[in-house]
Amino acid sequence: MFEKLTIPNTLAAGPGPGNTDPRVLEQFSKAGLADHMHPDVLRGMKECKFMLREVWGTKNMHTFGVAGTGWSGLDAMISAVKPGDKVVAFVNGTFSGIDALSLRMKAATEEELAANPLDPNAKSVEVINVPHGQSVDGDIIEKYMAEHKPKWAFMAHYETGSGRVNDISGFSESCERHGALGLVDAVSSLGVGDFRIDDYPGVVAWASCPQKGISCLPLTYAPVSFSDRYIDVLKATGARTLAHNPILEARHWAIIDGADVDKGTYHRTHSAYAVAAFHEALRLALEEGISNRAAKYSKFEKALSGAFRAMGCDVTSDMTSLVVLNLPENLSGREMEFVQHCRSQNFGIWPTLSEPVQVRVGILNLLSDEAISEIIDKFGAALKELGGQFDDKLVSLEINKLSEQIAAE
Numbered sequence: 576m577f578e579k580l581t582i583p584n585t586l587a588a589g590p591g592p593g594n595t596d597p598r599v600l601e602q603f604s605k606a607g608l609a610d611h612m613h614p615d616v617l618r619g620m621k622e623c624k625f626m627l628r629e630v631w632g633t634k635n636m637h638t639f640g641v642a643g644t645g646w647s648g649l650d651a652m653i654s655a656v657k658p659g660d661k662v663v664a665f666v667n668g669t670f671s672g673i674d675a676l677s678l679r680m681k682a683a684t685e686e687e688l689a690a691n692p693l694d695p696n697a698k699s700v701e702v703i704n705v706p707h708g709q710s711v712d713g714d715i716i717e718k719y720m721a722e723h724k725p726k727w728a729f730m731a732h733y734e735t736g737s738g739r740v741n742d743i744s745g746f747s748e749s750c751e752r753h754g755a756l757g758l759v760d761a762v763s764s765l766g767v768g769d770f771r772i773d774d775y776p777g778v779v780a781w782a783s784c785p786q787k788g789i790s791c792l793p794l795t796y797a798p799v800s801f802s803d804r805y806i807d808v809l810k811a812t813g814a815r816t817l818a819h820n821p822i823l824e825a826r827h828w829a830i831i832d833g834a835d836v837d838k839g840t841y842h843r844t845h846s847a848y849a850v851a852a853f854h855e856a857l858r859l860a861l862e863e864g865i866s867n868r869a870a871k872y873s874k875f876e877k878a879l880s881g882a883f884r885a886m887g888c889d890v891t892s893d894m895t896s897l898v899v900l901n902l903p904e905n906l907s908g909r910e911m912e913f914v915q916h917c918r919s920q921n922f923g924i925w926p927t928l929s930e931p932v933q934v935r936v937g938i939l940n941l942l943s944d945e946a947i948s949e950i951i952d953k954f955g956a957a958l959k960e961l962g963g964q965f966d967d968k969l970v971s972l973e974i975n976k977l978s979e980q981i982a983a984e
């Protein structure tokens with residue numbers, strides 16, 4: 576027999592998963608085993624749906640959670656894309672790159688898919704590659720949207736691979752101008768940034784994940800939201816998926832024929848544990864307020880990236896939950912070794928997952944002075960262990976100066 580599995584506690588200072596609040600874990604472990612049609616489970620799902628509309632900032636009726644991780648929600652989001660559909664996908668890092676692959680699999684013709692099943696070259700999909708470390712901006716979006724006039728357009732809101740924030744206003748406006756249906760990967764932005772999706776009418780579908788800004792890892796729900804325009808397209812063309820069909824999925828969340836109904840109907844088995852945990856995570860997000868939480872991310876990211884700069888690192892990201900950087904010159908090229916060194920001490924930072932190799936340090940649900948100081952101390956100690964040279968006094972001075980600036984703002 577194997578030993579009982581023990582998994583250590585780490586300081587989860589990466590791009591995700593983020594740290595789950597003890598209140599969420601308590602709700603997870605305290606839930607009784609009610610089945611997925613028990614009135615309290617169905618009520619919990621309905622309340623989650625209402626809270627999700629607040630969290631997304633939307634009146635979209637089709638707003639709910641897809642069981643699983645970010646890719647589960649994204650899979651539901653692109654379920655209406657059909658073989659041969661014209662798509663423009665903007666890619667500026669690992670995750671939008673995988674999204675583009677997912678879109679190529681959907682839009683490929685049968686012949687194109689059979690020719691290269693795991694990486695089809697779909698002629699109807701234009702992938703616009705923006706270099707790693709840069710954001711997708713309004714000019715690039717407009718240029719390619721005007722040129723290709725696609726049925727669907729895709730972009731990641733926050734590209735977690737390179738830590739860049741992309742221009743969601745420019746994207747929405749271009750979609751409206753050229754009559755495209757906008758699809759957005761909001762896996763890293765929901766619960767981190769301060770935005771309301773109803774302000775971006777060119778975007779018809781959004782998908783996020785449980786374990787980043789929502790801080791609900793105990794594998795729960797990927798939040799998704801679809802406008803009526805998306806649902807109309809889906810109604811007209813159908814989708815070759817049952818589990819991830821947004822219209823069918825919505826039924827268990829008590830959304831039937833485009834309206835809220837009293838009680839959900841069976842679509843798949845939902846876990847009472849997951850529903851209870853997700854419900855508490857959403858309550859926490861709304862108690863704190865999306866704008867307040869976003870302001871905290873912004874404040875603590877400034878302090879963290881300022882400290883890293885004072886240690887001689889070159890920060891290339893502009894996300895507020897994640898810092899992506901190159902090590903000081905004398906350690907350049909040893910980024911992977913540095914990350915492995917930190918991870919072996921249960922300091923869970925990450926490298927980039929595609930070239931170039933950079934270091935990624937995140938602060939998901941680590942929004943306190945103590946947590947940020949701990950990350951700075953651990954990072955600095957590891958730098959020194961590998962031969963980094965910086966003056967601790969200068970770093971502390973810089974941190975104090977930054978804290979004063981931030982307090983003054």
Ligand SMILES: *Cc1c(COP(=O)(O)O)cnc(C)c1O
Binds near residue numbers: 647733
């Ligand atoms: C994390 C991430 C994903 C993948 O989410 P999973 O929960 O691992 O399935 C997709 N897109 C972006 C932008 C991400 O940050």
